[in-house]
Amino acid sequence: MSMQRLAILGSTGSIGTSTLDVVARHPDRFRVFALTAHQSIDRLFEQCVAFLPDIAVVGHAEGAAELEQRLRAARLSTEVAYGPQALDAVASASRCDTVVAAIVGAAGLSSSLAAARAGKKILLANKEALVMSGALFMRAVAEHGATLLPLDSEHNAIFQCLGTSSCTGAGVERLILTASGGPFLHRELDTLDDVTPDQACKHPNWVMGRKISVDSATMMNKGLEVIEARWLFDMPPERIEVLIHPQSVIHSMVAYADQSVLAQLGNPDMRTPIAHAMAHPDRVDSGVAPLDLTRMSQLSFHEPDLERFPCLRLGLDVLRNGCAASVTLNAANEVAVDAFLHEHIRFTDIARVIGHALDRLPPLAPTAGLDDILAADELARVTARQFMAQQTRGYTHAVAVH
Ligand code: NAD
Ligand code: MG
Numbered sequence: 001m002s003m004q005r006l007a008i009l010g011s012t013g014s015i016g017t018s019t020l021d022v023v024a025r026h027p028d029r030f031r032v033f034a035l036t037a038h039q040s041i042d043r044l045f046e047q048c049v050a051f052l053p054d055i056a057v058v059g060h061a062e063g064a065a066e067l068e069q070r071l072r073a074a075r076l077s078t079e080v081a082y083g084p085q086a087l088d089a090v091a092s093a094s095r096c097d098t099v100v101a102a103i104v105g106a107a108g109l110s111s112s113l114a115a116a117r118a119g120k121k122i123l124l125a126n127k128e129a130l131v132m133s134g135a136l137f138m139r140a141v142a143e144h145g146a147t148l149l150p151l152d153s154e155h156n157a158i159f160q161c162l163g164t165s166s167c168t169g170a171g172v173e174r175l176i177l178t179a180s181g182g183p184f185l186h187r188e189l190d191t192l193d194d195v196t197p198d199q200a201c202k203h204p205n206w207v208m209g210r211k212i213s214v215d216s217a218t219m220m221n222k223g224l225e226v227i228e229a230r231w232l233f234d235m236p237p238e239r240i241e242v243l244i245h246p247q248s249v250i251h252s253m254v255a256y257a258d259q260s261v262l263a264q265l266g267n268p269d270m271r272t273p274i275a276h277a278m279a280h281p282d283r284v285d286s287g288v289a290p291l292d293l294t295r296m297s298q299l300s301f302h303e304p305d306l307e308r309f310p311c312l313r314l315g316l317d318v319l320r321n322g323c324a325a326s327v328t329l330n331a332a333n334e335v336a337v338d339a340f341l342h343e344h345i346r347f348t349d350i351a352r353v354i355g356h357a358l359d360r361l362p363p364l365a366p367t368a369g370l371d372d373i374l375a376a377d378e379l380a381r382v383t384a385r386q387f388m389a390q391q392t393r394g395y396t397h398a399v400a401v402h
Pocket of ligand 2: 152153154225
């Protein structure tokens with residue numbers, strides 16, 4: 001067993017801290033090469049003290065200066081860098097074997113792609129990167145001999161049930177992604193207008209960053225995940241399904257041609273998929289409590305209600321139409337969720353903003369390169385912001401103040 005040297009991109013987030021929890025349990029297997037954070041300098045400093053990385057990367061020069069000063073005062077030799085190019089550099093550095101892609105949103109695309117092009121083992125949490133650049137990303141992985149392992153619990157479950165990374169030739173009939181339905185599965189529909197950011201971020205089963213928490217409440221998270229599954233497992237869109245399973249015990253399923261259905265079960269704790277992907281093909285302790293099936297009164301399943309969850313409908317439409325509009329879907333969602341978290345638009349406006357951008361903008365060609373993807377991402381953001389400015393006075397005011 002050789003020591004794996006990890007770059008953990010987004011180490012101060014929910015996935016990043018869970019990853020470091022697993023690292024701390026196995027100092028004989030994992031060593032931290034790089035840690036990165038956008039703004040959380042305090043937390044990143046504490047992580048540097050605990051894990052002694054070679055390099056720490058932050059978003060901006062001021063943060064870098066502050067971190068550098070604190071590290072030197074603590075007599076640590078961790079090198080400090082900042083900005084997107086520094087993220088790409090650590091993701092592709094020869095001193096790193098494994099990249100944990102745990103930055104949230106489109107901000108993680110460039111470094112995830114840099115890791116693929118450098119032929120790294122990539123543990124992918126940053127689903128937005130794959131949603132934006134699916135074909136391009138998977139080509140880079142294949143051409144550069146990278147290894148892509150999913151951290152997203154559903155995709156990690158499917159990977160475990162498949163025993164391989166592609167559905168092609170594996171006798172797979174359907175992929176069934178389970179979804180908890182989030183905090184508003186049973187809330188009165190006519191009260192969804194009044195949902196606050198804190199209510200949307202209070203997930204019944206998982207503790208996560210705020211953006212993915214809102215995505216779970218709208219079920220756009222599942223819309224992004226069906227697209228993620230299409231690319232990760234090379235699965236035809238029409239054979240990817242979503243099933244509501246409020247207990248979050250079965251993390252997803254694979255149905256085979258002989259009607260065997262394989263499922264992966266576990267407590268809802270991201271350290272299980274993280275430990276699985278980190279140690280693959282071995283199995284190691286994740287720190288997660290054993291699953292006690294005798295304490296479960298029921299495991300229930302039902303079809304999602306697309307009236308209640310219009311964002312899921314939009315995601316499924318984009319999937320079924322070949323994913324050519326997935327850049328627009330993702331970018332408009334990021335802008336709308338951010339506006340909702342800042343209380344500039346209502347919860348129910350999120351789907352309207354995304355729907356508007358999808359109606360307005362042309363889909364991307366399958367041959368689109370990175371420049372085309374980034375241009376489409378920017379156009380979708382501008383279109384979404386303009387729509388919000390027309391629709392809500394509060395948002396106009398916020399735009400003017402910025
Ligand atoms: P989070 O908000 O808790 O953490 C995000 C991390 O990214 C932080 O370290 C932050 O400093 C960094 N970051 C934010 N903006 C950045 C920028 N512009 N440039 C560089 N770094 C930046 O998010 P999270 O919940 O850990 O989610 C991370 C990713 O993992 C998301 O793509 C999410 O969809 C995915 N994911 C999360 C979970 C979960 O349980 N949290 C589960 C499955 C998938
Ligand atoms: Mg998930």
